[in-house]
Amino acid sequence: MPYMNKDRLMKKLENHLRSTARQLIKFDTEEEVLQYLTAAFRSELYCDFVGVIQNEGSHYVIKAWSGNQSAVTEAFPIEIHTCSPKLLQQSLTYERADSPEACQMSNILKEAKVKTWFTVPLNDNDFNLGFCIVGFLNYVPLLDMETHFEEFGKDIAVAMAMAREKKSQLNKMEGIEWLSKNLSLNAPIEQQIAELTLRAGKGTNADFACIYLFDEKKNCFVYQPPSYGEFIGPNKIMIEENYLLNKYFPFLEKPGGSQLTVPLTIDLKTIGVLHIENQKEVVFTENDQRMLELLSNHVAAIIENARLFNNEKEQKNRLQYLLDYQQALVKETVDVENFDGITYKLSSLFQSPVILFDRFMQPISVDMYDSEDRTQLPEAFLEIAIREKSYSKGDDYFSILVPNETSDLYSFWMINGGGSLLGFLALRRPSGYIDEIDHLTIELARNICSIQFIKQKLVLDAKEQAKDSFIAKLLVERIDDKEAILQYANLFQWDPFQSHQIAVMSISLEDRELKGSNLLEQNAKKNLIWDNIKSNLLKKDPKSLCAYHDEKNILIVPIKDETTISKKFWFDLYDQLKKWANETSISCKIGMGIGGKTSNLSDYYLSYQQGIQALNIVNSRLQHLGFSLFDELGSYAILHHLNYSKAVDLFVMKQLGPLLSYSEGKNTDLCNTLHTFLQNNGNVKNTAEDLFIHRSSLLYRLERIESLLDVQLSDAEVRFNLMMALKLYDMYGGKIEKAALLM
Template identity: 55%
Template sequence: MAEAQREKVIRKIEQHLRKTSRQLIKIDTEEQALQYLSDSFRAKLYCDFVGVVFVEDDLFVPKTWSGNVNEVRDTFPLRVDHCSKQLLEHSLTDKEVGLAVDECQLFSLLKKAGVKTWFTVPIKDELHTFGFCMIGFLSYVPLLEMGKHFDEFGQDVAVAISMTRNREMQLKKIEGIEWITKNLSIDAPFEESIEEITTRAGKGTNAEFACIYLYNDYDNCFIYQPPSYGEMKAPKQVRIEHNYILKEHFPFLEKTGGNQMTIPISMDLKTIGVLHVERKRSGVFMDEDLQILRLLSNHIATILENARLYNNEKENRNRLHFLLEYQQALVKETVKHEGFDGIISMLGELFNESVVLFDRFMRPLTYTMDREEEVLIPQLRAEAEKARRKVNPHIVLTEYSQTFSIWPINSGGDLLGYLAVRMSGNELNDYDQIMIEMARNICSIQFIKQKLVLDATEQAKENFISKLLVENVENHESILQYANLFMWDLYNPHRVALLSITLRENELEGCNLLEQQAKKAVVWDYIKVFAVEKTKEILAAMFKEQYLFIVPAEKGVQEFWPQFYKDIQEAGKRSGIHCDILLGVGGKTDNLHDYYASSEQARQALNIVQSRFKEKGYAFFEELGSYTILHQIDNEKTTDLFLENQLGPLEKYSQGKNMDLIHTLRVYLQNNGNAKSTAEELFIHRSSLLYRLEKIESLLESDLSDAEVRFNLLMAFKLYDMRGKMS
C-alpha cells in the first residue's frame, strides 16, 4: 500500500513537471515564465519558498522568489566561487550534501535559516547554463528519488527560457523598428535624431551612457556627435592616424561580456561611424544587448544616409535659389552700368575669394582683393599667359602659395576675356562649377554690351573714313559731325598711314580665306590695343579691307614713328600669329581735300616698302625721292607700255626658271655696273654673272654700258615698285 502511494505521488509530480514545462513554452517573457515556475511549485508542493537563481557577473542573483523565508532571500547575491559547483551541474538535496554543508555558503545559509528539507534543480541546456531553481521546506519532508526527473525538468525550463528570450528579442526588434519608424524622420533636425538614437540605445541595453561617433575623412578621426545619453566621460575624438584596425580603438567592438560595447555603423561596406555604450547598470553586456545595438546601427546607417542625402538636396535647393537671386542682382548690375567694377565686387562676395577680370589680351580690367594681394596680379597675368591655352584652368603662384582658376569668357565662339578666381583647393564641386558658369555668363553679357558699342563705333569710323578719303569731298557737315563724335580736330595737320599684315607660310597652311582674314583681324585687334591705345590722338580704322591710321602731323618723324612701328611689331608678336607687318606713311594734310592725297601717297609708300624696304618695315612718301615724281604719272597705259618694253622680256624669260634676270639686273644697276660687287651680292661666280648679263642684253637688244639704257631701266624699276606688279 505504501509503495502504491509512493508511485501515485511520483506520477503526480511528473505530471506537474510536464504540465509546467508545456506551460512555460507558451509564456512570452522570461520574467513571467520564472514567476509562473516559482508560483506553481509552491502551490503544488506546499513548500515554504521557491526561488529561481541566475548567474550574473560571477554572482548568484535571485530572479524570482515565492515564499516568506526572507533570511535566505535577503542574503543574496552570493558569490559563485563561495558556493558548490554541483548546483549548476545536477539536482541536489539536503540529504546528499551531508557533511559538505560548511563548504558551501548557500548550504550553510539554509541550515542557519532552519530549512529542514530542500532540493535544487540546475536550469541548463546544451548551450546555456542559466542558474538553478531552489525549493525549501521549514519542516521535514521525505523527498522521493526523483533526481533524474528534476534534471530533465531543469533542461526543459532552460529551453523554455531560451525560447522566451528569443521571443523577447524578436519583440524588441519589432518594437525597435516601430520606434525607429515613429521617432526618426529625415525632416527632424540631425541633433534630435542623434538624441533619440542614443536614448534608445542606452535604455534598451540598461547602460548609463550611449553616444555616436561619426568618421571624419578630412581629419581622419571619429568625432563625437552630441547629444549623448548619460554623462560623457569618453574622449570626444578618436584619432585613427595610420592604424585602421577598428578593434584597437574600440576594444569591445561587437564583443559581449564587458562593461562597454561598440557597434559599427556601416553604409555600402564603408564604416561611417560607431554606436558606443558604456557602464551597464547591472551585469555585463550580453547577446541581447548586441542584437539591440545591431538593429539600431543598421537603421541608423540608413536613416543617416537618407538624412544626409535629403539635407544635401535641401541645401542644394537653397543654394540654387540663392544663386538665382544673385544672378538676378548681377543682371540688374549689367543693365545699370557699362563697366565691370560692380559685377566683380558682387562676384567677390559670392565666392568669398579674390576675383580678377582680364580682357582677351590678358590685361586686368578690374579686381576685388585685399591690398596686400594686389602684387599677385602681374604674376597671375604672366602665368595665365603661359597656361591659358591648356585644358587645366588651375594656375599655382608658387612664389606666393596661391591657387587661381582661370576661365575663358566666350560668346558665339569669340573669346571675350578671362575670369580668375582664387580657390581654396584644386577640386571644384558641382556648386562651384555652377557659380563659375554663372559668373562667366554675366561677364559675357557685359562684354557683349561693350562689344556692341565698340562695333557701332567702328562702323561709325568706317562711315567717317569713307566720306573723308574721297577725291572730291562733298558732305563737309557730315564729316564735321563725325569728327566731333570722336573728339578729333579735323583741321590740324595729320598723316594717313596704311598697314599691311601678311601671314607667313606656317599660318597659311590648311587655312581658307575666311580663316586667314580671322587671323589678320586678331593681329589688328592686338595692334589697336597695345600700340594705338598708348596714343589717344591716333584714329585707327579699316577702310576697303585695309588697315588705316590717321596720326597728328606733330608726331615727329624721328621721335614718334620708329617707336610706334616697334610697338606695332611687338603687338603682332603678342598675338601669337606669325606674320609680317609693313607700314606706308603719306604726306601732311592742310585741309579736308588733302586726306585723300595723303592716303594715296601712303598706298604708294607701302607698295615701295613691300618691294624695296622690307627690312626697315616702314617709309614716308616724301623720303622716296624720285618715286614722288613718278607718283604723279596719271597715264596708266603709257606706263604699262614702258614697263613692258623695258622689263617684259626679262619677266617672261624668268618664268618657270631658277634664273631671275630682273633681280640680277636690279642688283647690277644698283652696283653701278660693277660686275665683282654684283656677283658677290648675288652669291654667284663672276662668269655666271657675265653669262646672265649677255642674256639680258640679248633679250632687251640693248647695251647695258649705255647711260641712257641704264636710266630707262632704273626708271622702269621705280615704276615697277610704285605699281607693285606689272599689268
C-alpha cells in the same frame, strides 16, 4: 509540511515539476516565468522562501524572490568567486553543500538561520544562467529528487531563454513598427540615421552603432552622423581597385566577434553599411545579425528615398537661388559696361575664383573670391591656359590643373555669340567636379557674359563707325569740315593739334594660311589679327588711334617727346606688333610704313600718303626690315614731292616696260637683279653674292637686261635713269601697273 508517505510525496513533486515546466513555456516574458515559478514552489512545497539568483558578470543578483527573508535578500549582490562553483553545476542541499567557510552562500543561509534548503542550477546548453534556491526555516526531510530538480532546472533555463528570445523579437518588431510610423521623407536624414542607429544599438546590446553611406562621385564610404555611442572610426573609407566590401569591413556578415557589419542594399545596389561594436567581452550572435538584417532591409529604401528627397529639395533651393542671381546678373549687364560686377557675383555664386578672358586669352576681369588680392592670378597661369587652348581646337571646354597645386582644376568654357567666339569663362572647382546645377549655372553665366560682350561689341561698333567717319574727314587732301573733325575729336577725347605720326600697316598671310581658304576666311583671319593688335595697343597707349581706312590699317601715334619719333621707338613697337599678331596662332607677316610728323590738321593727309609710300617700299625692297620711316628713305622722300601724273607712268614704262613684261610669270625677276646690280654700283662680284647666284649666271642676266632695254649698263646716265624708274615703281607700282593696262 503535512505528513504523507514517501511514494505519494515523490509522485506529487514529480507531477508538480512536470506541470510547472509545461506552464513556463507559455509565458512571453522572463519576469512572468520567474513570478510563476516562485509562486508555484511556495504553494506546493510550503517553503518559507523561493529565489531565482542570476549570474551577471562577476556577481550573483536576485532576479525574482518570493518570501520575506530580508537577512538573505539584503546580502545580495554576492561576488561569484566567493561561492562554491557547484551552485552552477548541480543541485545542492544544506547537507551536501560546501562549508560556510568555503562558500559565501552557505554562510549567508546559516547566519539567516535557514535550517533546510536546496538549489537547482539553471543551465541552457552549458551556459549557466544562475540557480534557484528553496529554503525552510525548520528542518524538513528532503527526498532524493536531485535528478528531477536538475532536469527541472534545465526546463526553467529553456523557458527563460525562450522568454528572452520572445522579448528580443518583440523589441525588434516594436522597433521596426516605430521606424515605419515615425520616419518620413520630410524628416532630415540625420534624424532618420539617429533613430536607426539607436534601434540597432539597443536591439543588439551594442556599445556603438553607426552608418556609412556610399558616395558614388567620390568613390568612398562616408560616415553619416549621428551615431549611437561615441564615434571613433574613420570619417571616410576610400574604395580602391578592390570592390569587395569585406576588405574594408572585415566583420561583414560575420557574427561571433565584437564587431558586426551588414550592408544596406536596394535593388541589388549597395548604398551603405550598418556597423555595430562592443567594448565588453561580449560577442554578437546570429540573432544579432538577423536583427540588423531585418533593420537594414526595412530602412534601406527609407534612407535612400530620404536622401533622394533631400537632394531634390537642395536642388530646388539651388535653382531658386540661381533664378535670384540671374536677375542680379541681368541687372548688372544693364547698369554697367564692364565685367567686374559679373565676375564678382559669379564667384559669390560658385563660391570659388572666376576669371573672364577675351577671345585672345587675355584676362579682362578677375575675382579670386576668398583671396585678399581679388585680382591675383596664379604664377604661369596664362601660359598654361594658352597652351592648353591650342590643344583643344574644336571643343568648347578644356581644363588645367591649378599651378603649384594637385587637386583643384580650372575649367575653361567658351563664350559664343552671334556665331563667333567672344571670350572664355574660367572657373576653379575642387577636383574639377561639376554637377547638373553647376552646368546649368555655367550656361547661365556664359549667356550673361555673351550678352555683355555683345553689348560691348555694339558700343565698339558704333564707336568704330564714328571713328571711320572721323578718319575719312581727317585724311583728305583738302579739309572742308573742320568743325565736324573737332566734334569727333572731342568724342574720342583726342587732341588733333598735338603732333602725331601715321603708320600704315599691311598684314600678309603665310602660304599655309592661304591654302584651302577662300577670300572671306582670309579676311576673317586678318581681322582677328588686327583686332588683337588694336586691343593690346590701346591698353599700352590709350592716346593712340587705330582705324581702318581705304582698305588700309592705320595707327595714329602721338609724339610725346623726341624718343617717340626715334627709330628705336618704332623698332620696339614693330616687335610688339609682331608679338601680338603671333598670339592669334595665325602665321602672317607684318609690314609698316611710317609717315612724317604732323603740326596741323592738313598734315595728317600728307603723313598718311608718306606712310603708304613707305609701306610700298617696305613690301618691295625692305621686307627683311619689316618697317621703314619715310623720313629715312633718302631720294624717295624727294620723289614723293613729285605729283603723280601720266608723265611718271610714261617714264617708268619707257625705262622698265620690256623688263616688267619679260619677268611677268617667270621665275627669274630681272627687275630685282637690275636693282641689286645698281645698288652695288655695278660690282658684279658683290651683286652675285647678294643674289646667291654664280657670276656667270649674273653676267647672262645682265646681257639679257641690256638686250631687252637696248641700253649699256656701263653708261652712268643709263644707270641714273633706271634707278629713278625703279624708285618711282616702288612708290607707285600699283598705279603704274593699272595705267599700263590702259595704254
